[in-house]
Amino acid sequence: MKLSAVELHRAQLPLVAPFRTSFGTELQRDVLLVRVETPDAEGWGECVAMAAPLYSYEYVDAAAEVIARFLVPRLVAVGDGLTAGKVATVLEPVKGHPMAKAALELAILDAELRAAGRSFADELGAVKEAVPSGVSVGIMDSIPELLDAVSSYVDQGYVRIKLKIEPGWDVEPVAAVRERYPDIPLQVDANTAYTLGDARQLAKLDPFDLLLIEQPLPEDDLRGHAELAKQIRTPVCLDESIVSARAAADAVALGACSIINIKAGRVGGYLEARRVHDVARANGIAVWCGGMLETGVGRAANVALAALPGFTLPGDTSASDRYYRQDITAPFVLENGHVRVPTGPGLGVDVDRAVLREITSSVTPLDLS
Ligand code: SMG
Ligand code: MG
Numbered sequence: 001m002k003l004s005a006v007e008l009h010r011a012q013l014p015l016v017a018p019f020r021t022s023f024g025t026e027l028q029r030d031v032l033l034v035r036v037e038t039p040d041a042e043g044w045g046e047c048v049a050m051a052a053p054l055y056s057y058e059y060v061d062a063a064a065e066v067i068a069r070f071l072v073p074r075l076v077a078v079g080d081g082l083t084a085g086k087v088a089t090v091l092e093p094v095k096g097h098p099m100a101k102a103a104l105e106l107a108i109l110d111a112e113l114r115a116a117g118r119s120f121a122d123e124l125g126a127v128k129e130a131v132p133s134g135v136s137v138g139i140m141d142s143i144p145e146l147l148d149a150v151s152s153y154v155d156q157g158y159v160r161i162k163l164k165i166e167p168g169w170d171v172e173p174v175a176a177v178r179e180r181y182p183d184i185p186l187q188v189d190a191n192t193a194y195t196l197g198d199a200r201q202l203a204k205l206d207p208f209d210l211l212l213i214e215q216p217l218p219e220d221d222l223r224g225h226a227e228l229a230k231q232i233r234t235p236v237c238l239d240e241s242i243v244s245a246r247a248a249a250d251a252v253a254l255g256a257c258s259i260i261n262i263k264a265g266r267v268g269g270y271l272e273a274r275r276v277h278d279v280a281r282a283n284g285i286a287v288w289c290g291g292m293l294e295t296g297v298g299r300a301a302n303v304a305l306a307a308l309p310g311f312t313l314p315g316d317t318s319a320s321d322r323y324y325r326q327d328i329t330a331p332f333v334l335e336n337g338h339v340r341v342p343t344g345p346g347l348g349v350d351v352d353r354a355v356l357r358e359i360t361s362s363v364t365p366l367d368l369s
Contacts, residue, residue: 001112002080005037006072008064008364011356013295016325017149020138022166022193023054029293029323030060031359033351034067034107043111044351046301047103048265048292055191055292056099056219056240056266063100068366070094071104076368084109088269098243098268105269106301106347114346120300121341121348124274126307130338134160134314135322136189136291139169143176150177153322159337160185160211160314166193171204178208185314189214192240196224199231211313212237212259225256235259239290243267245275252283259313263290264305265298273305281310289315296320296329300347303332307341328356 011031018025030051036043047067049058074090075082082090087105094101113123135158140146150161161181163173165188177186187210194202194216202216212235217224219240229236237259242248244267251257260280264273280287289306292298299320306315317339320331329349332339342348 001038001040001082001115003036003072003076003082003368004039006366006368007035008067008366009033009035009356009360010060010064010362011328011359012361013324013328013359015293015323016321018138019293020140021164022139022191024052029295031295032060032064032103033297034103036107036111038111038115040115041111041346043107043109043114043346044297045103045105045107045110046294046298047099048263048294048298049099050292058097058099063097063103064364066094066097066100067104068364071097071100072366072368075104075108082108084112085271088271099265102265102267102269105271106264109270110346117345119304119343119348120346121304121307121343124270124304124308126304126341127309128307128341130335130340131289131303131306131311131317132159132314133317133319133334133337133339134158134162134288135318136162136316137164139164139166143173146173147176147180151180154181154184157334157337158318160187162187162189162214162316164188165190167198167201170201174205174208174210185211187211187214187237189239190216192216192218196221196227199228202228202234203232206233210234214261215239215241222251222254222256225251226254229255229258237261239263240266242276245272245279248276248279252280252285258285260285260287261290262287262305263292264301265292266290270301270305274308277308277310286310286312288313289317291316291318293323295324296327296332296349297347297351299332300329300342300349303339303341326355328352
């Protein structure tokens, strides 16, 4: 399969409400989409890097640059023999930039599967027709404001609530939500905001019967997480630390986590994400699908991934209207707390070019010569 065209689409998509985390307020998605053409089909991929390097070191401008300057030329050099399965190996000499690599691999996989008439879900090994939907709730200015947001999500049918926490916004919001909803599956995400010295504070979350605490400590502190896991009762889940299937195996061997959040962008693509799932499953570690505020393109892929058998916990795979008033694909909707896994060829969703055009800031065709 030869690449006949590659375009980078940049678009600005405002969130329906501000989403605050321990690392900042992200008012709108600075969307980067990769569109590829092959002789048989087109394909789309979404890059989940944020506008600024605050979740991880990647950011959108750098991703666009590395794709155009270093990644696409390597894929073009492969010529007719290119397949989605080869992308990660061909790009391996370029260090880092997993989100940029994942976007390209996804676009090529989408094109390949569309040409073959196969769905992304079937290709990955999905075993469910719909996946349970959790929702991630940002840090708020007050507890009443948080309770309003949570109750609106509960009323919509979300089956699991995740609260963003940081020092100064942890025990009190968790206690308030737990008091209002004694039985709802509840978890927290600290996005690396604590240190091992905070273990006693984090142990105060023990009475609230949380499903897990996600990434309390810095990304490179696996030993700290292993130590923390001995000092608190809430199961430790890793997000930022799990950058590959090998990192997952290391974390599990060290006892740094008992649950893993899988995000394809963070590990360099959906094929590596499946390997993380496989490693976890072989070790009896539960996984769930994380989210990066994706448009319908990335959401379609996430929902298919979340339908693999090892995804035994609800993911941050919310409905499109939790994020955007108008998505660039047909919206994913909540049905009984679940979103449906697309079944059509490739990602199974189509980009609405008219909607995309309205929010597009630039389209850059790459020179493939
Ligand atoms: O896509 O629903 C979503 C967001 C889920 O909380 C979420 N993601 O660390 O897990 C995480 C964050 C990272 C992105 S925040 C901009
Ligand atoms: Mg997280």
